[in-house]
Amino acid sequence: MKRVYESPVFQMADADLKFSKPEARITINRDKANLMGISTQDIAQTLQYGLSGQRMGYFYMNGKQYEILAEINRQQRNKPADLRSIYLRNDEGTMVQLDNLISLEENVAPPQLYHYNRFLSATISTGLAKGRTIGEGLDEMDRIAREVLPDDFRTALAGDSKEFRESSSSLMFAFVLAIVLIYLILAAQFESFKDPLVIMLTVPLAIAGALVFMWGAGQTMNIFSQIGIIMLIGLVAKNGILIVEFANQKQEAGEPKMQAIRDAALQRLRPILMTSASTILGL
Known part of the structure; x- marks a missing residue:
């Protein structure tokens, strides 16, 4: 996008792929988890039950049906670092803190992924500078794509x-x-x-x-x-x-x-x- 912004052929360029959504990426130390008697499935299920708000079942009270939702208290999961303080039980019944088994990395990701012809895609839209034609704009965009994009990327036109x-x-x-x-x-x-x-x-x-x-x-x-x-x-x-x-x-x-x-x-x-x-x- 930087090259598109700098080009005199275009003006008011924009892309629909924006990295604006906070993301916490968890990496499990599998060797350490095995030594402590905890499987990766146990870790995944614990995080799922504690954070997803998944429905576990129903109960009846006073003639009304209520859902049972599994979720950690909001005050205990407001920050990504709170995930480290979650405990889970190993195969011997001992409680192990999740901080000993995972590494946490904070990052940003796109809030939505788009597809075109079954491939992940990003759409670049731009206006033409005064006196420029759509043919010149397409030629300039092709030139920038050849100089910037690697060989495993493909481009296509729309609209x-x-x-x-x-x-x-x-x-x-x-x-x-x-x-x-x-x-x-x-x-x-x-x-x-x-x-x-x-x-x-x-x-x-x-x-x-x-x-x-x-x-x-x-x-x-x-x-x-x-x-x-x-x-x-x-x-x-x-x-x-x-x-x-x-x-x-x-x-x-x-x-x-x-x-x-x-x-x-x-x-x-x-x-x-x-x-x-x-x-x-x-x-």
Whole structure:
């Protein structure tokens, strides 16, 4: 958590695993207990009956039923050190003080343990600093986990972070699939593998232009910008189809290749600008 607090990417970090509950840990000296004729079961039962308030039975008085609860007087168990003064009987009937058989260690523990996928877990929640995106936050958290956590620890996402990571991977798959499908459809339409390749060469240029404008405007790569890039691919591919188709028609009419390309580009310039403007205004 210290590294998360120090990171400039996060603010107001918190974890649900808090060590705030006092705990007394008892360690039994088994060798000494055996020498004195006391088993570990006797010690455990004595502590259980004296501290747990367990119901031992019932008794009836004046027609009413009452529970019998085994518990040491509260004044005699207010402090962890009072456990040392408890006596129990060995197999010879002699009373032995518990202080001779145990070591007591005071500590703190979490008041509640949480589980995720059947493993003990701790959930870290944090807000993002101004100007930071959820993608940057996840990358920073992964970096801190790699540097701090040992190999036997595992991390997992939940809530909005999990949905963002899953949607990002799905969009990347959709992005690649869209390019492949567009190429195959164009290859079937033009009955050629060369013309679709010419059309698809405009896609990297369009993506580069989109990234430059995003950088200039201070925008980040998020789910909305990824959807916009996918739409841009479709728009650029449509414009390329029209230009290539018009150029092929002019070549079939007898025009030289370069002249046909220039005439097709000039003829389709205004419709392309109008389509792009209407799409931008519609968004």
